[in-house]
Structure formats: structure tokens, C-alpha cells
Amino acid sequence: MLNAFRTDTKLSSRETLVLNVLPFILFFAAYFVLTYVVHWLALPEANQAVQWLSAQGIDSPNPRLLPLPSDIWQSFLSSLKPDSAGHVQLTEDVCATLRRFTIGLSISTLFAIPLGLFTLFPKWREFWVPILGWFDKVQALLLWPILLLFLGLDEAPKIAIVIVGVLPGIALEIARLVELVKKDQIYKAQTLGATEMEVVWHVVYRQIFPLIIAAIAATFKAAWGYVIAAEMSVASCGIGYRIFLAKRLMDMPTILAYVIVAMLIMFAADLLFGWWRRSYRWANQ
Amino acid sequence: MNNHIIKIQNCTVSYPSAKNGQRVTVLNDINLQLQKGELLALVGTSGCGKSTILSAILGSQFPTKGAVFIDNKEVTRVTRDCGLVPQNYSLFTNNTMLENAIAGPILEGTSLQERILFTPIVFLADLFKAQKILKLIRYSRIRDEALANAKEILRRCGLDPEKDGGKYPYELSGGMRQRTAIAQSLMMRPKILLLDEPFSGLDEKTRQEMLDLIYEQWKRYNITVVFVTHHVHDAVALGTRIVCLSQHWLDESGNPGQGAKIVIDKKLSGGAILPSEFVKSEEFTLLTESIRSRTIDKDNPLPIASFELTHPDAFKTKEQNNAQ
Numbered sequence: 001m002l003n004a005f006r007t008d009t010k011l012s013s014r015e016t017l018v019l020n021v022l023p024f025i026l027f028f029a030a031y032f033v034l035t036y037v038v039h040w041l042a043l044p045e046a047n048q049a050v051q052w053l054s055a056q057g058i059d060s061p062n063p064r065l066l067p068l069p070s071d072i073w074q075s076f077l078s079s080l081k082p083d084s085a086g087h088v089q090l091t092e093d094v095c096a097t098l099r100r101f102t103i104g105l106s107i108s109t110l111f112a113i114p115l116g117l118f119t120l121f122p123k124w125r126e127f128w129v130p131i132l133g134w135f136d137k138v139q140a141l142l143l144w145p146i147l148l149l150f151l152g153l154d155e156a157p158k159i160a161i162v163i164v165g166v167l168p169g170i171a172l173e174i175a176r177l178v179e180l181v182k183k184d185q186i187y188k189a190q191t192l193g194a195t196e197m198e199v200v201w202h203v204v205y206r207q208i209f210p211l212i213i214a215a216i217a218a219t220f221k222a223a224w225g226y227v228i229a230a231e232m233s234v235a236s237c238g239i240g241y242r243i244f245l246a247k248r249l250m251d252m253p254t255i256l257a258y259v260i261v262a263m264l265i266m267f268a269a270d271l272l273f274g275w276w277r278r279s280y281r282w283a284n285q
Numbered sequence: 286m287n288n289h290i291i292k293i294q295n296c297t298v299s300y301p302s303a304k305n306g307q308r309v310t311v312l313n314d315i316n317l318q319l320q321k322g323e324l325l326a327l328v329g330t331s332g333c334g335k336s337t338i339l340s341a342i343l344g345s346q347f348p349t350k351g352a353v354f355i356d357n358k359e360v361t362r363v364t365r366d367c368g369l370v371p372q373n374y375s376l377f378t379n380n381t382m383l384e385n386a387i388a389g390p391i392l393e394g395t396s397l398q399e400r401i402l403f404t405p406i407v408f409l410a411d412l413f414k415a416q417k418i419l420k421l422i423r424y425s426r427i428r429d430e431a432l433a434n435a436k437e438i439l440r441r442c443g444l445d446p447e448k449d450g451g452k453y454p455y456e457l458s459g460g461m462r463q464r465t466a467i468a469q470s471l472m473m474r475p476k477i478l479l480l481d482e483p484f485s486g487l488d489e490k491t492r493q494e495m496l497d498l499i500y501e502q503w504k505r506y507n508i509t510v511v512f513v514t515h516h517v518h519d520a521v522a523l524g525t526r527i528v529c530l531s532q533h534w535l536d537e538s539g540n541p542g543q544g545a546k547i548v549i550d551k552k553l554s555g556g557a558i559l560p561s562e563f564v565k566s567e568e569f570t571l572l573t574e575s576i577r578s579r580t581i582d583k584d585n586p587l588p589i590a591s592f593e594l595t596h597p598d599a600f601k602t603k604e605q606n607n608a609q
């Protein structure tokens with residue numbers, strides 16, 4: 001503890017593990033203690049304690065705001081139970097949100113990659129980079145009403161908001177990566193008989209591909225956020241919709257269960273793309 | 286008509302200066318003609334414009350004034366005529382040694398569509414040992430041919446394609462990368478090979494091996510080579526001709542000039558080993574000293590030199606020298 005502020009600290013793998021896990025244990029322990037105390041205060045036998053607290057000017061908190069871990073687990077399980085029509089609420093919500101997220105991000109990537117790569121050509125660069133720079137500064141959520149007016153209330157605006165939100169950013173990041181490719185390599189490729197398009201493919205795209213993966217992964221959080229925000233506004237299923245609904249019913253266990261599921265999905269996506277990027281071992285140098 | 290393979294004619298290169306809108310002259314009215322099969326050593330101080338001359342020959346940098354001709358055709362873009370080994374060896378980082386070596390024939394011999402379509406098929410066929418399918422695909426035939434060829438050339442460049450062929454550039458040593466880069470350009474049998482400081486960052490032994498390597502490839506393929514170096518010794522040892530570029534020179538009226546000019550231009554034997562008699566001769570001392578004073582002693586500009594080498598040993602080749 002005393003030597004926490006030292007740059008030359010050497011850690012054994014066990015110490016590393018302890019340090020990594022400790023914050024989780026502390027966080028969950030604090031949550032457990034807090035929730036159990038709050039729930040105990042709601043019981044009749046805690047009457048004295050409540051009175052003593054209010055004498056100190058402290059209102060006892062509403063136990064519904066701090067659900068017990070077991071309640072969260074229960075609501076997670078109940079959202080996995082098929083209803084009378086055989087629909088599983090959690091799966092349907094997650095699938096709906098993931099579908100909007102994936103389609104939006106795929107379309108963005110599909111257009112952003114050629115757009116970014118072609119900035120290798122000065123005319124493309126001068127034409128696209130400034131306008132993309134401006135669009136990148138537009139907060140996509142502010143365009144949500146416009147998207148609704150133009151695209152209706154269905155799936156289209158929820159996918160469109162992801163595209164509007166992340167496409168310029170991915171294209172600009174790729175344009176930046178293209179600039180970092182050494183000119184000498186391009187000339188070298190031309191002496192080897194490469195045409196312009198072959199330079200784009202062989203010298204630029206193939207070499208920056210792992211970094212493009214990283215650029216896409218960097219937009220996950222924003223894209224995920226746009227979908228959820230859109231679902232909170234207009235939807236009939238989805239993680240955002242369900243949380244919004246649960247808030248009205250003050251169904252805190254469901255909210256927290258969905259927050260945890262949404263967090264785990266992002267965590268898995270990051271992990272997956274991290275593995276994918278690192279699988280190009282030549283790019284890690 | 287003449288038989289000069291490279292002709293640099295009144296070539297001036299200038300850049301707009303960052304400070305005051307004026308243009309800074311880098312190369313000042315350079316004239317240089319190369320015969321086919323010459324091995325030209327380009328020496329000069331750092332920043333005097335050696336790489337700029339190479340890019341003018343390559344076609345990636347156009348002269349502000351004047352022109353460069355290859356085989357009497359003006360250079361307007363980067364073409365297959367030149368092979369390039371850039372200053373910071375830029376192998377393709379996503380390709381292994383072997384893939385780097387065959388990059389030329391593949392780029393040349395196959396179309397982009399063909400590659401995108403057939404690379405996964407060839408990969409899978411390779412994996413499942415379906416040799417019969419591979420023979421049917423043109424892309425695969427070109428690739429096999431190139432691979433056989435590349436192994437031969439890599440071996441000739443002192444590499445072991447069986448052992449190191451699958452390594453990525455970051456897994457290779459500086460010398461190995463340099464050799465791979467040379468092999469990569471030799472695969473294309475260029476008319477002209479441009480080497481920008483091929484010996485920088487190499488230890489003494491590797492440098493000697495690289496000198497021999499370049500000499501051998503030059504002999505074997507009878508190509509015209511232009512190489513840039515900082516070391517006077519390498520230049521005199523390897524080049525059949527040595528050209529010294531300097532920003533420090535005096536014009537006819539004795540005033541310091543603007544930009545770099547060719548201040549020494551000499552023919553030599555060339556061949557990676559200098560005849561000892563020549564090394565001991567006064568002429569050799571005079572040559573190296575005057576090159577050194579051009580490349581090291583900036584405060585003492587000299588008029589443009591014009592002396593001819595006469596020592597008979599100066600023109601002995603490596604073979605003649607070895608025979609003794």
C-alpha cells in the first residue's frame with residue numbers, strides 16, 4: 001500500500017491477480033451490504049433504527065431503488081421464460097438491438113472503407129475529407145426527429161441513426177491511416193507493376209486492415225448508444241425499449257438485469273474484435 | 286541518338302520554403318548521363334539531395350526545370366523500368382519474406398479481381414492438398430512459378446527461404462530485410478536498380494556481404510545500378526563511377542552557389558575489392574580526400590573538381606584482382 005506510487009514496482013502474477021480482482025469484490029461487497037441494509041430497514045423489526053435515523057435527519061431510502069442481487073437474478077430468469085405465445089422477452093430484445101446495431105455498423109463500414117481508402121487519391125481526399133469532418137461533428141441524436149419524419153417509425157430510422165453517427169468517423173479514421181502509409185512503399189509497388197487500384201488493395205488496404213478493425217471497434221460504444229437511445233424513443237422491442245418501459249413501472253431489477261446484459265454484449269464484442277485484430281501478428285509491431 | 290540509359294538534363298528541383306514564400310533550391314542544374322551497365326555510387330552529405338535525384342530518376346518527383354530521360358523517353362511516372370530499394374527498406378509488413386519476394390510477379394501477372402477471387406481458393410486447396418485443382422488455376426500456376434524463382438533469387442541474395450521464408454519483416458534482421466528488398470526488386474529484372482543507402486544500419490561484416498551481393502547481381506543481370514551511400518570507401522570500392530553531390534561549391538566568379546551540384550564525377554573499376562596498389566597510390570588518396578572534404582568539411586567550399594584518374598590499377602575488376 002505504501003509503495004503504490006512507484007514506477008519500478010515488480011508484481012508477481014498472484015499480486016497482479018489480486019489487484020485485478022479486488023475492485024470487483026469491493027464493489028459487489030459494497031452493493032450487497034448496502035442493499036441488505038436498505039432492505040432490512042424496510043422490515044417492521046427495524047422500526048427503531050428508522051426512527052433513530054429520521055431523528056438524525058436521514059430518510060430511509062426506498063428499497064425498490066436498490067434491488068437485491070437475488071431479485072435481479074430472478075427478473076433475469078423471468079425475462080428468459082417464454083410467454084404464452086412462446087416468445088422469450090430477453091432474447092427478442094437483445095436480438096432486435098443487436099440486429100439494428102450490426103446492420104447499421106455493417107452498412108457504415110461497407111461505405112466507409114472505400115471512401116477512406118480512396119482518399120489516397122488527392123482529388124478524392126480534397127473532395128471528401130472536409131465534408132466528412134463537418135458531418136462527424138453533427139450529433140446524430142439531434143437528427144433523430146428528422147430521421148423519424150423521413151423514414152417513418154419502423155426499423156429504418158434506428159439503423160440510419162447508427163450510419164449517420166459512425167460512418168464519417170470510420171471514414172475519417174481510415175483516411176488518417178491511409179496518410180500514414182509510406183510513400184516509398186507506393187512507389188515500390190508501382191515499380192513492381194502495380195496499378196492504382198492494386199496499390200489501394202495491396203499496399204494500403206491489406207496493410208492497414210488490422211487498424212481498420214480497431215477503428216470499427218472504437219465506434220461500438222457510440223453505435224450501441226445510438227441504437228439504445230433510439231429504442232427508448234420509438235420502438236416495440238429492444239434493450240432500450242425494455243429499460244424505458246421498466247423505468248415507468250419502477251422495475252429496478254429488470255433495468256439492472258438489462259444493463260448487465262448490454263454491458264456483457266459490448267464486452268464480448270470488444271473481446272472478439274481485439275482477438276481478430278491481434279490475430280494479424282505482423283501488425284502488432 | 287545515343288545509348289545513354291539514363292539522361293538527367295539541366296535538372297533543377299526546388300521546394301517552396303516554409304519560412305518566407307521563396308523557393309529553396311535542392312538540386313541546381315544537374316547534368317548526368319549513364320551508360321547501360323554502369324554501377325554509379327552517389328555520395329554526399331546528409332540532406333544534399335541524393336534521394337531527390339533517385340526520385341527524379343524513379344519518376345516520383347518531377348524536376349522544377351529540366352527533365353530526366355530513360356532510354357530517350359522522358360520520365361513522367363513511376364514505371365517498371367526502375368527497381369527501387371528505398372532508404373527505409375519498405376517491405377510490405379503484412380507479407381512474409383517469400384510473399385514479399387513474389388509480390389512483383391503476382392502484381393504484374395495477375396489482375397486484382399483474379400487475386401481477390403482466387404487467393405482464398407488457392408489457400409483452401411493448399412490446405413486440403415488438392416494439387417489437381419491448383420494446376421487448373423492460372424493464378425496458382427503463376428504463383429508457383431514465382432515462388433520457385435523467388436527461392437532461387439533469395440538464396441542467391443544470401444537468405445535461406447526454407448528456414449526464414451515464412452517470417453514477417455518484423456521478425457527479420459536489418460540485413461535480412463535489406464536482402465529481401467533487393468531480391469524483391471531483382472525478381473522483376475529491372476533495367477535500372479535504385480538503391481537508397483543500402484548499407485545504412487548494417488554491421489561491418491554484413492556491409493561487406495551486401496557490397497559483394499550488389500556486385501554479383503550487377504554482374505549477373507547486367508543492369509544499371511545507382512546506389513546512394515554515406516561511406517566514401519563503399520562508393521570507391523563498389524562503383525564503376527562515383528558522383529559526389531555537394532551544396533558547397535564555388536561558381537566561376539568564386540561565389541558560393543545555391544543548391545547541390547555534382548562536384549566530382551569519376552570513372553573507376555568497381556568490384557567490392559580495391560586493388561591494393563591503387564589504394565596505396567597518391568591518386569586514391571587525392572580522390573578520397575577530395576570526396577571527404579566535399580562531404581565532411583562544409584566550411585571549405587571548393588571549385589568544381591576536374592581531374593582524371595590515370596592509375597592503371599584503378600580500373601581492375603574484382604575478378605582480375607582476385608586472380609592475382
Ligand SMILES: Nc1ncnc2c1ncn2[C@@H]1O[C@H](COP(=O)(O)OP(=O)(O)OP(=O)(O)O)[C@@H](O)[C@H]1O
Nearest residue numbers: 300301311329330331332333334335336337338372
Ligand atoms: N517535400 C519536401 N519539401 C521540402 N523540402 C524537401 C522535401 N523533400 C526533401 N526536401 C529537402 O531537400 C533536401 C534534400 O533531401 P534528400 O532527401 O534528397 O537528401 P539526402 O541527400 O537523401 O539526405 P540523406 O542522406 O539524409 O538521406 C533536404 O534539405 C530536404 O530538406
Ligand SMILES: [Mg+2]
Nearest residue numbers: 335336372481
Ligand atoms: Mg536520402
